[in-house]
Amino acid sequence: MELAVRVEDALAELPGEGRQEVMETIAQALVRRDAWPEPGGWEAALWFGPRTWVAFIASLDGIDIVNMGWAG
Template identity: 65%
Template sequence: MPYEVDLAVRVEDVLDDLSSEGRQEVMETIAAVLVRPESWPAPGGWEGALAFGPRSWVAFTAYLGGIQVYEVGWAG
């Protein structure tokens, strides 16, 4: 089943400001979250979750059919 990713506007802004290496790692971290729906919080609630890459992190919440990423970071 294909899942969707919604990015909050501030996430899009952060991605625009990152180097290509940082942007790629953050997107890989988001992709890793997307393919592991068992790691998502319960859909439709206020609960969020964090996922970490080697130098990145993403904060997200779930809804039926996908996730919404509301914060990202990269320590590069």
């Protein structure tokens, strides 16, 4: 079963400003590997931007987004 949100589909529902902010938040989460939960585990991490959030689980090659949003 695929748990990760289809990021492209979720981003398509946001206005341009929201898409940009969510993508920036995802990029910040990707480079902060010290904030990732143990790869392959069931724990998720939350990463917050100014008006955005991204919940993700870690894998050996990156992150899988399980929830994201924009409060704009």
